[in-house]
Amino acid sequence: MPQHSVTLGIDVGDRHSHLCLLDTETGEVIEESRIATTPQAFERRFVGVEPMRVALEAGTHSPWISRVLGGCGHEVLVANARKLGLIYAEGRKNDRLDAENLARLARLDARLLSPIEHRGEASQAHLAIVRSREALVGARTKLVNHVRGTVKSFGARLPKCSAEGFHRKVREHVPEALAVALDPVLETIASLTERIRGYDRRLEALSRELYPETALLRQVGGVGPITALTFVLVLEDAARFGRSRSVGAYLGLAPGQRQSGESDPQERISKRGDELLRKLLVQGAHYVLGPFAQDSDLRRHGLKIAERGGKNAKRRAAVAVARKLSVLLHRLWVTGEAYEPLYNARSTLGADPA
Numbered sequence: 001m002p003q004h005s006v007t008l009g010i011d012v013g014d015r016h017s018h019l020c021l022l023d024t025e026t027g028e029v030i031e032e033s034r035i036a037t038t039p040q041a042f043e044r045r046f047v048g049v050e051p052m053r054v055a056l057e058a059g060t061h062s063p064w065i066s067r068v069l070g071g072c073g074h075e076v077l078v079a080n081a082r083k084l085g086l087i088y089a090e091g092r093k094n095d096r097l098d099a100e101n102l103a104r105l106a107r108l109d110a111r112l113l114s115p116i117e118h119r120g121e122a123s124q125a126h127l128a129i130v131r132s133r134e135a136l137v138g139a140r141t142k143l144v145n146h147v148r149g150t151v152k153s154f155g156a157r158l159p160k161c162s163a164e165g166f167h168r169k170v171r172e173h174v175p176e177a178l179a180v181a182l183d184p185v186l187e188t189i190a191s192l193t194e195r196i197r198g199y200d201r202r203l204e205a206l207s208r209e210l211y212p213e214t215a216l217l218r219q220v221g222g223v224g225p226i227t228a229l230t231f232v233l234v235l236e237d238a239a240r241f242g243r244s245r246s247v248g249a250y251l252g253l254a255p256g257q258r259q260s261g262e263s264d265p266q267e268r269i270s271k272r273g274d275e276l277l278r279k280l281l282v283q284g285a286h287y288v289l290g291p292f293a294q295d296s297d298l299r300r301h302g303l304k305i306a307e308r309g310g311k312n313a314k315r316r317a318a319v320a321v322a323r324k325l326s327v328l329l330h331r332l333w334v335t336g337e338a339y340e341p342l343y344n345a346r347s348t349l350g351a352d353p354a
C-alpha cells in the first residue's frame with residue numbers, strides 16, 4: 001500500500017463525525033475536529049488535500065463516505081465493526097477517542113482493522129430493491145399471522161393458502177363480528193402483495209438486462225430469481241474468492257472456531273455474513289431436502305446428515321446444504337458450466353476400484 005504522511009481516523013455519527021489526524025511517522029496528533037456527516041461537507045474538507053490513509057468503521061454512512069473519500073484520492077479502510085475489540089473494550093469511550101484509536105490502528109497495521117470492501121453504488125442500489133421487497137414480505141407475513149390469530153380467538157379458523165392469495169381466499173371466512181377490524185388489514189395485505197409483485201417484475205428485468213450470470217445459478221433447484229440476484233449482488237465480484245469453498249465462511253455458514261491448546265470445541269455457524277442471503281440459501285436448502293426436489297449430490301449429502309438423527313439433525317442438514325449450495329453457486333458463476341445434479345455420484349460410480 002502507498003505510504004502517506006498523514007493518517008486519519010473518523011468516528012462517523014449520524015449528524016456529525018469526529019476526525020483525528022495523526023502524523024504517520026511520529027504518531028503525534030495533528031488535528032482533532034468535527035465535520036457534518038454529509039457528502040458536501042466531506043467533499044469540501046477532503047478534495048484537493050494531500051492524499052492520506054483514512055480509517056472509519058463500517059456502518060450506515062460508510063458506503064458513501066468511502067466512495068467520496070476514494071474519489072478525492074485517499075486510501076480508505078472500512079473497519080470491520082466486529083473486529084474492533086480495542087475500541088469497545090476501552091474503559092473510557094467517546095467519539096474523540098474512537099476516532100483516535102481508528103487512526104492509530106490504521107497507522108500501525110491496516111490488517112488490525114480487518115478492512116472490508118463496500119460494493120459499488122449501482123450494486124448497492126439494486127440490493128436495496130431486494131431488501132425493500134424483503135421488508136414488504138415480512139410486513140405481509142406479520143399481518144397474515146395477525147388475521148389468523150384474531151380469527152382463532154373467536155373460535156374460527158381460516159383455510160390454508162399461500163400468502164399471495166390470502167386476501168382473496170379468506171375474506172368470506174372472517175366472522176362478521178370481525179369485519180370492521182380485519183377488512184382494512186386484508187386490503188393492506190392485498191396492496192402489499194401487488195407491491196411485492198411489482199418488485200418481482202423489476203428484479204426479473206434487472207437480472208435479465210444487467211446480471212445475466214444469474215441464469216447460471218438458477219440451474220440449481222431451489223434457487224429462484226431473488227436468491228440468484230441477491231447472491232450476485234452481495235458477492236459482487238466472483239474473483240474476490242480464490243476458492244469457492246471460502247464463500248460459505250464469508251456468508252457465515254461455516255462453524256466458528258475457538259481453538260486453544262488441546263481444546264477445539266465444535267462451534268455454531270458464525271452468522272457473520274449477509275443475513276438476507278444466508279436466509280435465502282437456507283430456504284433453498286429446505287427445498288433441496290423437501291419432497292419435490294430432484295435427486296442431486298446436494299440432496300444426498302443433506303439426507304445423509306439428517307439420517308444420523310439427534311435433536312437438531314434436520315436443522316444441521318439444512319445449514320450444511322446451504323453451505324454447499326453457496327460453494328456450488330460460486331463455482332457455476334466462475335466456470336459458466338452447465339449444472340450436473342449428480343456430478344459427484346457419477347464420478348464416484350465411474351471411478352476405477354482401488
